[in-house]
Amino acid sequence: MTKDESLSGYNDRAKTIxxxxxxxxxxxxxxxxxxxxDTRRPAADPNVVDESLYLKGQTxxxxxxxxxxxxxxxxxxxxxxxxxxxIVNMPENVVFDNLEQLNLKLLxxxxxxxxxxxxxxxxxxxxAAAVLPAVDVNEAIRxxxxxxxxxxxxxxxxxxxxxxxxxxxxxxxxxxxxxxxAQIPGAPQWMQAMKARMLADGxxxxxxxxxxxxxxxxxxxxxxxxMARHHVFQIDAADQLEVLQxxxxxxxxxxxxxxxxxxxxxxxxxxxxxxxxYFGQCQQLNIWQPExxxxxxxxxxxxxxxxxxxxxxxxxxxxxxxQ
Amino acid sequence: MLGRILAIAHNxxxxxxxxxxxxxxxxxxxxxxxxxxxxxxxxxxxERKIIVDLGLSAMLLFGVFIAIFVGVGLVYKExxxxxxxxxFSKPVGRGEFIVGKYxxxxxxLLVNVIVMGAGVSLALVYVSRxxxxxxxxxxxxxxxxxxxxxxxTGVTLLFSSxxxxxxSALLTFFVFIIGHFSADLKSLxxxxxxxxxxxxxxxxxxxxxxxxxxxxxxxxxxxxxxxPAFVMAAIVYALIYITVILAAATxxxxxxxxx
Numbered sequence: 067m068t069k070d071e072s073l074s075g076y077n078d079r080a081k082t083i084x085x086x087x088x089x090x091x092x093x094x095x096x097x098x099x100x101x102x103x104d105t106r107r108p109a110a111d112p113n114v115v116d117e118s119l120y121l122k123g124q125t126x127x128x129x130x131x132x133x134x135x136x137x138x139x140x141x142x143x144x145x146x147x148x149x150x151x152x153i154v155n156m157p158e159n160v161v162f163d164n165l166e167q168l169n170l171k172l173l174x175x176x177x178x179x180x181x182x183x184x185x186x187x188x189x190x191x192x193x194a195a196a197v198l199p200a201v202d203v204n205e206a207i208r209x210x211x212x213x214x215x216x217x218x219x220x221x222x223x224x225x226x227x228x229x230x231x232x233x234x235x236x237x238x239x240x241x242x243x244x245x246x247x248a249q250i251p252g253a254p255q256w257m258q259a260m261k262a263r264m265l266a267d268g269x270x271x272x273x274x275x276x277x278x279x280x281x282x283x284x285x286x287x288x289x290x291x292x293m294a295r296h297h298v299f300q301i302d303a304a305d306q307l308e309v310l311q312x313x314x315x316x317x318x319x320x321x322x323x324x325x326x327x328x329x330x331x332x333x334x335x336x337x338x339x340x341x342x343x344y345f346g347q348c349q350q351l352n353i354w355q356p357e358x359x360x361x362x363x364x365x366x367x368x369x370x371x372x373x374x375x376x377x378x379x380x381x382x383x384x385x386x387x388x389q
Numbered sequence: 390m391l392g393r394i395l396a397i398a399h400n401x402x403x404x405x406x407x408x409x410x411x412x413x414x415x416x417x418x419x420x421x422x423x424x425x426x427x428x429x430x431x432x433x434x435x436e437r438k439i440i441v442d443l444g445l446s447a448m449l450l451f452g453v454f455i456a457i458f459v460g461v462g463l464v465y466k467e468x469x470x471x472x473x474x475x476x477f478s479k480p481v482g483r484g485e486f487i488v489g490k491y492x493x494x495x496x497x498l499l500v501n502v503i504v505m506g507a508g509v510s511l512a513l514v515y516v517s518r519x520x521x522x523x524x525x526x527x528x529x530x531x532x533x534x535x536x537x538x539x540x541x542t543g544v545t546l547l548f549s550s551x552x553x554x555x556x557s558a559l560l561t562f563f564v565f566i567i568g569h570f571s572a573d574l575k576s577l578x579x580x581x582x583x584x585x586x587x588x589x590x591x592x593x594x595x596x597x598x599x600x601x602x603x604x605x606x607x608x609x610x611x612x613x614x615x616x617p618a619f620v621m622a623a624i625v626y627a628l629i630y631i632t633v634i635l636a637a638a639t640x641x642x643x644x645x646x647x648x
Binding site for chain 1: 431432433434435438439441442443446449450565566569570573600601603604606607608610611
C-alpha cells in the first residue's frame with residue numbers, strides 16, 4: 067500500500083466516523099429537544115381533545131377505498147385507547163359498565179365509524195352494548211340495531227339489543243328483540259325463553275341474573291365477561307343477603323335480641339343450605355365472614371333497611387379483592 | 390414471438406430485482422412482525438382480524454406503489470437511455486416490447502404478493518400459536534389483489550407510452566381512486582337529470598376499470614371467501630380489460646418515432 071492510498075483510507079474512515087457522529091449527535095439532540103418542547107407545551111383543553119370526528123362514518127368509508135377494514139380496526143383501537151386513557155386518568159376505580167363519570171362523549175362516534183367502515187365487525191357492537199348505555203343508551207341501541215340490520219344472521223346482536231332495552235326497562239321491546247333473535251337459525255333455545263321471561267317478569271332479579279349469565283357465557287371479550295360476572299355476584303349476594311336477613315329476623319323475633327355470632331345460627335344456615343353461586347364461589351359466610359351483629363343491627367328490617375346498600379357494597383369490595 | 394416477449398419480461402424482472410424493488414419486502418416483514426407482537430395489547434382480542442387487514446392492505450398499497458413507480462419508468466427509461474433504439478433495430482415488434490415489459494413487472498409483483506401472502510400466513514400462525522383456519526381464506530383475497538395490480542400495471546404502461554413519468558403516475562393514481570368509486574359513478578349517472586351527464590358518468594363507469602370487484606380484504610379478515618364464480622368472472626373481466634389496455638398502449642407506442 068502506498069503512502070497516498072494509506073492517507074486516502076485514513077481520510078475515508080475519518081469522514082465516515084465524522085458523519086456517523088453528526089447523525090448520532092443530531093438524533094440525540096432532536097430527541098432531547100422534542101422532550102423539552104413536550105414539557106413546555108400547555109396542557110390540552112379537554113374540549114379540544116374530545117373534539118368531534120372530522121369524518122362521518124359514510125365519508126370515511128368512501129375515502130378508505132379498499133382499506134375500510136384497516137380503517138375500522140384503527141377506529142376500534144382508538145375507541146379502546148380513548149376509554150382506557152380516561153380510566154387510567156381517573157383517580158378511583160371505575161366499573162366497566164358504569165363509565166358515566168368519564169364523559170366519553172366521543173365514544174359513540176368512534177364506534178359508529180368503526181361499524182360503518184366494517185359492518186361485519188362484531189366487537190364494536192358488543193362494546194357499544196356494554197359501555198355506551200352509560201353515555202347514551204339510545205345511541206347504543208341505534209348502533210346495535212344498525213349491526214343487526216347489517217348482520218341479519220347474527221343472533222347475538224339481538225341478545226345485546228334485548229339487554230339494552232331491558233336496561234331502559236322497555237321490556238316489551240326487549241322481548242321483541244329476544245324473540246327476533248330466537249328465530250335466527252343457530253340461536254339457542256334460551257333466547258325464546260328470555261322473550262317470555264321479559265314479558266312476564268322483566269324487572270325481576272332472576273331475569274337480571276339470567277341476562278348477565280348468558281352474556282358471560284357468550285362473550286369473548288374479557289372486559290364484558292368480567293362485568294357480567296360482577297353483576298352475577300351482585301345479584302347472588304343480594305339473594306343471599308335476603309336469606310340471611312330472614313334468618314336474623316327470625317332469631318331476633320324468637321329471642322328478643324340480636325345474635326352474638328354465626329355459631330348461634332349454625333343449625334338454621336345448615337338447614338337452608340346457602341346456595342353456591344354460578345361461578346362456584348363459596349357461600350359468602352366462608353368468604354367474607356361478616357359480623358352477624360352488624361348484619362342484624364344495620365340491615366335487619368326490624369331495625370330499618372337503610373344500611374343494606376352500604377353493607378352490600380362492603381361485601382362486594384371484599385369479593386373483588388378475592389378475584 | 391413468445392420467446393422475444395419472454396426474453397424482455399425476464400430482463401424487466403432482473404432489472405427490477407437489480408433496482409432493489411423487492412427490498413419493500415423487508416419493510417413489509419418488519420411491519421407484520423411488529424403488528425403480530427404488539428397488536429394484541431391494543432386490539433382487544435382482535436389481533437387475527439387486524440393482522441389480515443393490515444397485511445393485505447399493505448400488500449395492496451406496496452403493490453400499487455410498485456406498479457405505478459416502477460411501471461412509469463419501464464418505457465421511459467428505455468427511451469431516455471436510448472436502449473430502445475438498439476432493441477427496435479432487432480426483429481422486436483412494438484407490441485412484443487410492451488407485452489414483455491408488462492409481463493416482467495407482473496412477475497415482479499407476483500413474487501412480491503406471494504412472499505407477502507406467506508408473511509401474513511406466518512403472522513397468523515404466530516398469533517394463533519399454530520394453524521389458523523383463516524389462512525386458506527386469505528389466498529383468494531391475495532389472488533384478487535394481484536389481479537387488481539395487473540390491471541393497474543397495464544394502465545401505467547398505457548399512460549407511460551405517451552406521457553412523462555410524473556404525469557403517468559398521477560393519472561394511474563387517479564384511475565386507482567376512481568376505480569374504487571365505480572359504484573358511485575353508476576349511482577351518480579342514474580341520479581343525473583340531464584341526459585348528457587348521464588351518458589358521461591355511465592361512459593366513465595364502463596371506461597374506468599371497476600376495481601371494487603377486487604376489494605376482498607375486509608371480508609377475508611372475517612374469514613369469508615369469495616365464490617369461485619365471482620373470482621373467475623373478476624379474472625376474466627381483468628384479462629379482457631388488460632388486453633384492451635395493452636392493445637391501446639401498443640397502438641400509441643407504435644405511432645411514436647424512434648428512427
